[in-house]
Amino acid sequence: MNKPEVSRASLGRLPLYLEVLKKLQLQNQKSVSAPVIARELGLGEVQVRKDLCAVSGAGKPKVGYDTNGLVRTLEEFLGYSHPNTAVIIGAGKLGRALLDYGGFADYGLEIAAAFDKACSKTLVSETGKPIYPISIFDGYCQSHPVNIAIITVPCDAAQEVCDAVVKNRIKAIWSFAGTRLKVPEDVTVQYENLALSLAYLNKQIL
Amino acid sequence: MNKPEVSRASLGRLPLYLEVLKKLQLQNQKSVSAPVIARELGLGEVQVRKDLCAVSGAGKPKVGYDTNGLVRTLEEFLGYSHPNTAVIIGAGKLGRALLDYGGFADYGLEIAAAFDKACSKTLVSETGKPIYPISIFDGYCQSHPVNIAIITVPCDAAQEVCDAVVKNRIKAIWSFAGTRLKVPEDVTVQYENLALSLAYLNKQIL
Numbered sequence: 001m002n003k004p005e006v007s008r009a010s011l012g013r014l015p016l017y018l019e020v021l022k023k024l025q026l027q028n029q030k031s032v033s034a035p036v037i038a039r040e041l042g043l044g045e046v047q048v049r050k051d052l053c054a055v056s057g058a059g060k061p062k063v064g065y066d067t068n069g070l071v072r073t074l075e076e077f078l079g080y081s082h083p084n085t086a087v088i089i090g091a092g093k094l095g096r097a098l099l100d101y102g103g104f105a106d107y108g109l110e111i112a113a114a115f116d117k118a119c120s121k122t123l124v125s126e127t128g129k130p131i132y133p134i135s136i137f138d139g140y141c142q143s144h145p146v147n148i149a150i151i152t153v154p155c156d157a158a159q160e161v162c163d164a165v166v167k168n169r170i171k172a173i174w175s176f177a178g179t180r181l182k183v184p185e186d187v188t189v190q191y192e193n194l195a196l197s198l199a200y201l202n203k204q205i206l
Numbered sequence: 207m208n209k210p211e212v213s214r215a216s217l218g219r220l221p222l223y224l225e226v227l228k229k230l231q232l233q234n235q236k237s238v239s240a241p242v243i244a245r246e247l248g249l250g251e252v253q254v255r256k257d258l259c260a261v262s263g264a265g266k267p268k269v270g271y272d273t274n275g276l277v278r279t280l281e282e283f284l285g286y287s288h289p290n291t292a293v294i295i296g297a298g299k300l301g302r303a304l305l306d307y308g309g310f311a312d313y314g315l316e317i318a319a320a321f322d323k324a325c326s327k328t329l330v331s332e333t334g335k336p337i338y339p340i341s342i343f344d345g346y347c348q349s350h351p352v353n354i355a356i357i358t359v360p361c362d363a364a365q366e367v368c369d370a371v372v373k374n375r376i377k378a379i380w381s382f383a384g385t386r387l388k389v390p391e392d393v394t395v396q397y398e399n400l401a402l403s404l405a406y407l408n409k410q411i412l
Contacts, residue, residue: 011409012402084408093303098400100299103384107405148407172411174404178309190407192400194304196218198380199313201354201396202290203217205378 010051015106016041017052018074024067033064079108086174087146089161090153091116091123091131094176098150100127112144117157141168151175216257221312222247223258224280230273239270285314292380293352295367296359297322297329297337300382304356306333318350323363347374357381 020040024032038048056073059065075081088095091114099114114131123131149165151158151173158177165173166183173189175181181189226246230238244254262279265271281287294301297320305320320337329337355371357364357379364383371379372389379395381387387395
């Protein structure tokens with residue numbers, strides 16, 4: 001398993017670089033320097049150089065980066081050529097908000113479907129994505145590639161859902177349920193605690 | 207403005223400590239040691255000591271912490287005695303999910319109401335909180351204390367909403383809109399990028 005080589009903050013800037021580079025591509029600019037990208041985005045040169053270096057190596061002195069090459073490298077790094085697929089378990093308000101959110105594609109991710117215990121037949125979300133009864137989850141996982149499970153069920157249902165995810169050999173879980181999950185060693189869990197984010201802001205202004 | 211003295215991770219553990227301490231209070235335990243708290247929560251002793259030290263100072267050697275005193279200190283630190291109030295602007299799925307989420311109270315925060323452009327009359331959320339037309343936002347802010355604004359509108363509406371927030375002298379913004387906001391220097395903005403959280407998990411499993 002490769003650990004990420006870039007920090008979370010750095011990863012967050014990569015789609016911005018890509019956007020700038022694609023604009024330059026349209027303007028037929030064959031090469032681009034870190035200062036140009038930095039100016040375009042209001043960032044520091046050193047930061048841009050550091051971010052790009054982690055992904056693609058350094059630019060050439062006096063020339064900079066090959067625009068087309070850097071676009072390909074960033075797209076590859078962000079997984080555009082082989083997007084990973086996630087499913088959501090728990091189609092409450094938060095689950096549905098995530099299901100219909102368009103921003104995941106910027107990071108080579110697709111949320112394919114949601115599952116819910118309260119669903120007795122397949123529903124369709126606002127953006128046209130399926131919401132299935134949880135009873136077909138196992139069958140779905142057997143016939144579709146699923147890389148990530150997003151758990152948005154209440155605390156007391158989270159472990160049961162987690163066990164179903166693990167049984168279906170999904171190795172990555174993004175959990176919004178406010179409880180620690182028991183998983184085998186080869187499964188990665190990332191916990192999202194929205195209350196904590198707000199609490200942290202609260203502490204900053206006190 | 208005081209910057210937070212504890213890290214985000216540490217802040218996240220404080221409500222857990224409080225829970226353990228309150229249980230010990232009920233059992234009439236006058237004092238408690240870091241190893242006991244650590245064992246109770248499956249954490250390391252050093253971490254518990256460090257977290258508590260930042261908030262309340264060190265425990266007494268061989269005695270530990272005064273249980274009642276530590277409960278009071280933690281409650282004070284987490285703002286239970288004077289909860290801050292937040293409002294949500296943008297009552298879409300995400301806005302409503304946050305409005306009805308119960309976990310903010312653990313951190314001395316209350317989400318009092320939501321506002322939405324599409325609302326022509328006051329609605330009530332699932333947990334009984336008001337969703338007002340945005341037209342009464344200024345009036346609401348004049349008659350209610352609002353410490354934090356949570357922005358959950360689409361990108362292209364975010365700056366306009368932000369300007370209204372700033373005009374109403376709210377000094378802290380938690381933004382889910384995927385765009386940088388222009389604010390005066392004395393306003394703190396915390397950006398939440400859910401796509402980025404998922405992207406980071408994705409990178410960890412690639």
